[in-house]
Amino acid sequence: MKTTILIPARYQSSRYPGKPLAELTLPSGTRKSLIRMSWDAACQVHGVDRVAIATDDDRIAEHARGFGADVVMTSSEARNGTERCAEALVNAGIETDLVVNLQGDAPLTPPWFIEDLMAAMTRDDTAQVATPVLRCDAVTYGHFREDRLVGRVGGTTVVFDRNGHGLYVSKEVIPFIDPGKLPDPIPVFHHVGVYAYRPAALRAYTGFAPGILEELEGLEQLRFLENGVTVACVEVDGRGRVFWELNNPEDIPRIEIALKEQA
Template sequence: MSVAIVIPARYGSSRLPGKPMLPILGTSMLERVWRIAKATKGCSRIVISTEDERIIDHARSFGAEAILTPESCRNGTERSFATIKAASITEEAIINFQGDAVLTPPWVIQAMIDEFEKSQDAFDIVTPATRMSEEAVQSLAESKKINPASGTTVVFDKKSNALYFSKNILPFVRAKGFASTYRHIGLYGYRREALEQYVALEPSPLELTEGLEQLRALEYGMTVRVVIVDYQNRTHASVDALEDIGIAEEIIRREGELVL
């Protein structure tokens, strides 16, 4: 199955304007994400999608393909869908890889691509998750005392199709040794027709309640395949505010570059 990676990169962030262009150890977030995408195999096209010409110019400065999409796109999913027509994407599957995900190992994206290529049964959407140790679960529980919306967990069936995503820690452990806790990683790959279907759906009650867009897919009966990935002792973190840049730089100094 042919796969394209779309990198939504919005200049007009309310919290951090121009965020994709901000440098991390001398290289912009956007270029770092593009390099991670380039390190994967089996992807036939990578397109940066933005609402601002400044992002276009910056992307082209390091050799990336970039396209303008409407400012009205509310999130990366809508911008990925808009990119299909704007960039004349013909691939059968689209991976939405956010332009600030600088600490995402390329093998996480690779696992999503591989699932599209190898799976013998149909699914609409693919998303990664990682198995948590008991220590990691306890750490997440402590974090949630301060920020209840931090971290998302997922439970899935015997075919690795998602049953539910939540900001609560799932499953509740009454008896140990039967099921593990898996932390969801907010990346999504869509079959082309599934992406079109998803963006046409109205927001759903559970989605609005938990603030998790993937619950819309489940409530409307779409199949979300969960692929289990190993971060290989790399730190999972996101860049959402200016202070996160220093944190990301320290992680890269300590653990090394993901892609050279």
């Protein structure tokens, strides 16, 4: 399938204004912006026809063009990354079989996560959307619990049915586990912030009104689930890597540590 990766990026953020331009220190000692790291991650994916950054902000656009990125300008009306991807598809006149939304706060996303999504969408023609899920190891689960205990919003977790189709996504840690009975393996799946959409599903999304669950959780993917759209949850293998998104300034040291461990 002809595949396009779009990286939605906005400057305004209630939790972390200017996040796409935040700089992280690499193991070599050099520093790169979050959006540059996300662009580099997207360019490592095999079988992709185009990679572009979708933004409404001139500061992000200028910075991205400075390191050679393809940029598609969008309006400031998009309420989330999925809406921004839908708008970018129209604005740039992109003809594609599959759109991948690689959110700009997930620079640790390995290329095979996206390649597995692309393969899953080829196999399952009933799925209109696909997203990777990663079984939590003890370290990641501990981070999730630590964040919740101090009132910080961290990673997102997901539960799905026996066919791998999503049931619910939450900023809470689901399912609940008795702290004294933590099983092995841990039955908690980290929802990785990447989506693959068929263009028809992306167009339909903009016609759906945000539902109560989306508004309460602040999670865009719930709009699909609330409207009965089949979302395939594709379990991926971390291959020993620790995956962590940059949601808060406190996540920068976590990501920098993970980068050193991968070096």
